[in-house]
Amino acid sequence: MAERRTLGAAFALSLVVALAALPHLLTYSQQEILVFLVINVLLVMSYRFLALTGEWSLGHVVMMGVGAYASALAAKRLGFPVPIAMLAGAAVSAAVAWVLSFPLFRMKGFYFLIGSFAAGEVIRLLWKRFRDPFGGPKGLKRIPEIADIEWGVLQVDFFNPVAYYYFCLAVVSLSLWLLWRLERSSIGLTFHAVHWHDGLAASVGVDTRRYRTLALVVASAFAGLSGALFAHYVGAINPTRFNIEEMVYVLTWAIVGGTATFYGPILGVVMLTVLNEVVLRKMGLEQARPLVYGAILIAFVMFLPRGLESVVPRLARLRLRRPGSARA
Amino acid sequence: MTELLLQTIVNATYAASYLALVAVGLVLIFGVMGIINFAHGEFYMLGAYCVVALYADLELPFLLSVAAGLVFVGLVGIATERTLFRPMRDNPLGGLVVSIGLLLILQSLATLGFGVRMEHIPPPSQAVLTLREGVGIPVQRLNVIFAAVLLLGALWLFLHRTRWGFALRASAQDPEAAALQGISMGQASRIAVGIGAALAGVAGALTAPLVRTFPYMGHSVIIAAFIVIIVGGVGSLEGAVLAAVVYAFVHTFVTTFVDGVIADIVGLLLMLAVLIVRPTGLFGSRDRG
Known part of the structure; x- marks a missing residue:
């Protein structure tokens, strides 16, 4: 047992070292790809969180877009500092998902799939239609990046992919840890029950609808966060991207x-x-x-x-x- | 104002006719196999490219090119059924995923073969039939309407008057009972997917000179077809035809009097409303999968 724990710690430590060293072994364009990879890890892991309850959505990337648009607008129009705007983006994604849960969770399985697709398309068309504030088909440009840090010796420019990679890695690791804790808690076990035996779960007093909503809201919040990470790195988003x-x-x-x-x-x-x-x-x-x-x-x-x-x-x-x- | 109104009705009828062809095929496949074919818009696109290759490039007669489109896409459908759909029978998620895979492959093949540029296809007939002062319909569009009525009529006769038609409807109503009666499910599936694909192909071939033909043209068609089959009730052929008419009228009128993007939104909201209020569709009675 103790041996296994040391082994696990050694593995974790080498993983951290490898992830920290990785960008320095790559070319500039590969470093940029690495940034997108880390963002995509958060996106697909948030998708899996929803899939735990057995529902497959076709609107998840649009929820990423909701976070991206909300964060970009919060920073651009309302002048939020970028990290706060990112959290706001995630919150808006969660809120939109909560509103959508009312119509969507009247459906299950295939109907949920089609319904989530339709809801996503409606949101995308709204971005396209309303030039103000969403910028229409061309989307939003000149989205502010994270302000440079200049604390004496410590100077970080987040336009640099390596710096942004470390920032994303920290955000994504924290998010994954949260998702992991949620999955390992009694909530995660209930998701499992809702997925495989929703009738049985309901019969012992589990409010399956509430747990489905929770999964959708949490998944969308993290998808929105990944969208915010994307928007403030690339600097431009449009409806086609989602x-x-x-x-x-x-x-x-x-x-x-x-x-x-x-x-x-x-x-x-x-x-x-x-x-x-x-x-x-x-x-x-x-x-x-x-x-x-x-x-x-x-x-x-x-x-x-x-x-x-x-x-x-x-x-x-x-x-x-x-x-x-x-x-x- | 009356002219605009009448003209819009004419345009909506045209839109309803080819949409019905696409949606009926989609319903037929779903009814028999329990699979929603996401690549159905690409079958439509393949039909259009048959016309590009045979009529626009090789200068064969238009009617022959359309017939070739029908046969070719029908065969593609039969091949798809055997290789991809049959192992995924009654597995909605699996069927969804393989058909999305097929969609990507067909789009890429069209891009590699013909390029992403829009094809220019000279319409076989430039004539416009004037119905009254200020209201007209291009003969090409009129032909689409006639062809749709003819093909859907033939399909109805096939389903209601022939043995294979009975077999197909039985397999859609209750696959197990049908199999117990000695109906070959493999054969029924092959016919259903073959006919469904052929109908999408012929719709694409007929409308190729009238719409923008490019590798991603299936996208808008499949969304419209999804709305139609959900509103009509998945599994109901008559419902699909009726819903195609309803959707085409709503969409064409909103496009004409408001704007195109709002029309798309209204269509999607219509589908969401049906999903919320009556998930089996306005005309469907059965829930499968």
């Missing part, structure tokens, strides 16, 4: 990685980003990206429906069996 195509990418990450474990979606988004940026870009096949994603989606659903995460224990067992095969 369309169904982007949603399909999130869906692909979740399906490729799997959603049963905490690390599954992270595995999915990391693997596909590497495939995207390293393999496809090197081979000059970026045009074929949707083709590759489509083929991957189909292949995984047909042949590995539980995702890459289902391969990991098998690999681990294989590794363990080798020295111990005489015993078995």
Whole structure:
């Protein structure tokens, strides 16, 4: 037991060191991709949080957009300091999700999927239609970045991808820790019950609707936070950035990685980003990206429906069996 | 004002006709297989590109190109059923994901084959039929309306007057009971997806000279078709046709008298309202999946 704990601590420590060292081993453009990767990890993990209750949404990327727009407007129009604006963005996302939960949770399964898509499209069309304050089809530009820090020796310019990477890494790690705590609490267990036995859960007095709403609101808040992180780094957002195509990418990450474990979606988004940026870009096949994603989606659903995460224990067992095969 | 009103009615009828073709195919596939085909808009797009390749590029007769579109997309549908949909029968999430995968693949193939640019297709007929002073309909649009009525009539006869039609309706109503009666589910699925895809393909082929033909043209069509099948009640063919008419009229009128984006919003809100109040649709009675 104690041995395992040391092993776990050693693993955690090496992970921290690796994540801290990582940007210094990359080129400038790879550092930028790394920033997006960290933001996408938060996006797909918040998506998984909703999936815990068994509902699959097609409006999650729009909730990311709600956070992005709200945070950008809070900083630009209302003059909020950027970190406060980001929190405001997450809060607005949560509030919009709470309002949407009333119509959407009258539906389940496939109807929820279509309903969430429709609700998302309505929000996207509102951004497109109302030039003031959303900027219409061209979106918002010149979104303020985080103010530079200049405390004597400590000088940080958040326009630099490495600095922004560390900032995102801190925000995302904290968010993931919160999501992890929630999942491991009795709330997470209730989500499990709502997913697999909602009738039974309701019969023992669980307000399943309330738990579904909680999952949607929390998931949307973190999606909104990821959108805010995105908006203040890129500096420009528009309705197209949050369309169904982007949603399909999130869906692909979740399906490729799997959603049963905490690390599954992270595995999915990391693997596909590497495939995207390293393999496809090197081979000059970026045009074929949707083709590759489509083929991957189909292949995984047909042949590995539980995702890459289902391969990991098998690999681990294989590794363990080798020295111990005489015993078995 | 009367002219504008009448003209809008004419335009809405045209929109309803090709939308009904697309939506009926979608309902047929869902009814028999329990799968919502997200790639249905891409079947429509493939039909349009058949016309681009055969009529605009090779200068074959328009009617022949449309027929080729119907057959080709029908065959694509049959191949899709065998390889992708059959393993996902009655697995809504799996079916959703494979059809999204297919959507991405077909879009990429169209982009790689024809480029992302909009295709210019010279309309086979420039004639405009004048109904009265200030109200007219291009013959090309009129042909779409005729073709839709003809094809939907033929489909109705097929479903209500032939053995295979009975088999198809039985499989949609109760797959297990149908299978127990000796109906081959594989065969029923193949026919349903084949016909459904062919209808989308022919709608795309017929409207290719009238709309903007480009690899992502399926997007707006699939959203409209989703609204139609939800409002009509998933699984109800008659409901889909009626809902196509309702939606086309609402959308065309709001577009004409307010603006296009508001019309899209109204359409989506209509669907949300139906989902909230009566999830089985205005004309549907059954809930599947």
